[in-house]
Amino acid sequence: MLRIAPTFTVATPTTLAEALALKATHGEKAALVAGGTDFVPNLKHGLHAPEVVISLGGLDELRGLDFGAETIALGALVGIHTLATDARIASVLPSLATAAGLIAGPQLRRMGTLGGNVCLDTRCVYINQSESWRSALGYCLKKDGDTCHVTVTGKKCVAAASNDTAPVLLSLGACVELASPRGVRTLPLEQFYVHDGARNTVLAADEILVRVLVPRPRETRRMAFEKLRVRGAIDFPLLNLALAFDLDADGVLTAPELVISAIAARPRRVRALPEGLLTDALVDRIAALAFDATRPLTNINADVEWRRDMVPVLVRRAFAAARGPQSPPFAC
Ligand SMILES: Cc1cc2nc3c(=O)[nH]c(=O)nc-3n(C[C@H](O)[C@H](O)[C@H](O)COP(=O)(O)OP(=O)(O)OC[C@H]3O[C@@H](n4cnc5c(N)ncnc54)[C@H](O)[C@@H]3O)c2cc1C
Numbered sequence: 001m002l003r004i005a006p007t008f009t010v011a012t013p014t015t016l017a018e019a020l021a022l023k024a025t026h027g028e029k030a031a032l033v034a035g036g037t038d039f040v041p042n043l044k045h046g047l048h049a050p051e052v053v054i055s056l057g058g059l060d061e062l063r064g065l066d067f068g069a070e071t072i073a074l075g076a077l078v079g080i081h082t083l084a085t086d087a088r089i090a091s092v093l094p095s096l097a098t099a100a101g102l103i104a105g106p107q108l109r110r111m112g113t114l115g116g117n118v119c120l121d122t123r124c125v126y127i128n129q130s131e132s133w134r135s136a137l138g139y140c141l142k143k144d145g146d147t148c149h150v151t152v153t154g155k156k157c158v159a160a161a162s163n164d165t166a167p168v169l170l171s172l173g174a175c176v177e178l179a180s181p182r183g184v185r186t187l188p189l190e191q192f193y194v195h196d197g198a199r200n201t202v203l204a205a206d207e208i209l210v211r212v213l214v215p216r217p218r219e220t221r222r223m224a225f226e227k228l229r230v231r232g233a234i235d236f237p238l239l240n241l242a243l244a245f246d247l248d249a250d251g252v253l254t255a256p257e258l259v260i261s262a263i264a265a266r267p268r269r270v271r272a273l274p275e276g277l278l279t280d281a282l283v284d285r286i287a288a289l290a291f292d293a294t295r296p297l298t299n300i301n302a303d304v305e306w307r308r309d310m311v312p313v314l315v316r317r318a319f320a321a322a323r324g325p326q327s328p329p330f331a332c
């Protein structure tokens with residue numbers, strides 16, 4: 001059994017100001033934990049070595065769902081289970097409810113939070129391993145080593161963004177609210193993620209994600225989320241994608257957004273998608289563009305050709321789901 005080395009203290013602030021002061025004092029030596037469903041396994045694998053672990057669980061300011069006329073504000077501590085089962089989320093942001101319902105398994109969804117999912121560390125078959133496994137390989141660029149085992153050049157970490165809410169929130173044009181002792185900044189989610197698997201967000205050492213702000217979708221907006229994984233009951237994505245578009249009464253599609261993830265260090269928006277009458281031919285064109293835009297890597301333990309071949313399949317499934325009733329599947 002993997003154990004946690006007792007080399008750190010745990011702080012349990014009850015206000016955001018207190019948590020920010022702790023983060024400012026300890027900087028990179030302090031780590032944040034929300035539900036702990038990813039942080040704790042990573043701690044056991046020796047991927048983090050904090051001196052202080054700051055538990056966010058007592059910060060009521062980070063809870064709550066606010067359905068405004070223009071914006072839906074989702075607190076960082078809102079649970080994944082809540083996102084998957086809240087009737088208002090299901091009605092207004094059905095693709096988010098679907099994605100949340102497909103994260104991990106029931107127990108993990110009850111512990112996991114939106115903030116932890118948005119800030120989830122990247123994953124790779126060479127890093128999510130025990131310390132002894134990684135040491136036998138000579139470690140890698142992301143932690144303790146100097147080369148990447150996935151790419152030929154070995155100079156850049158390309159571990160996969162594996163958070164299922166990220167492509168959905170990007171497809172919906174969401175922003176993140178980040179608090180620090182310097183104040184609060186609001187950033188489009190597209191600028192939050194960067195192409196570096198070693199650290200794929202711009203979250204500063206003294207910042208905490210407070211809320212995710214989603215513009216309220218127009219009545220004509222249709223949306224869907226699709227995911228490929230080995231075991232439907234629990235696994236991380238091998239590939240996931242989120243689709244959103246407007247559909248008018250004449251069946252004309254406009255403003256399409258398609259975001260594909262679990263491929264590289266950050267989710268990828270497929271750009272310059274065609275608009276027009278929503279026919280099978282249009283769906284096939286968009287599916288082909290998505291295939292062209294996707295180059296899976298050997299960062300995940302699954303055949304890269306299969307993952308790529310599944311891109312157009314998931315795009316077609318997403319269109320079928322988005323054209324049907326906008327209600328997510330049941331999540332327990
Ligand atoms: C078996 C298994 C299967 C899983 N399957 C999936 C899956 O299918 N899809 C998926 O998306 N995830 C999956 N996960 C990962 C995880 O359960 C979820 O991503 C969950 O939402 C993480 O939330 P958390 O609150 O537990 O995060 P934590 O583990 O507490 O934190 C995750 C990271 O986010 C940081 N963080 C947390 N909150 C904040 C904040 N407010 N501000 C700044 N940084 C913050 C932490 O420092 C840490 O780096 C799986 C995990 C396991 C163990």
Ligand code: SF4
Nearest residue numbers: 124140148157158159
């Ligand atoms: S992509 Fe390369 S550097 Fe990053 S975790 Fe995997 S092997 Fe390590």
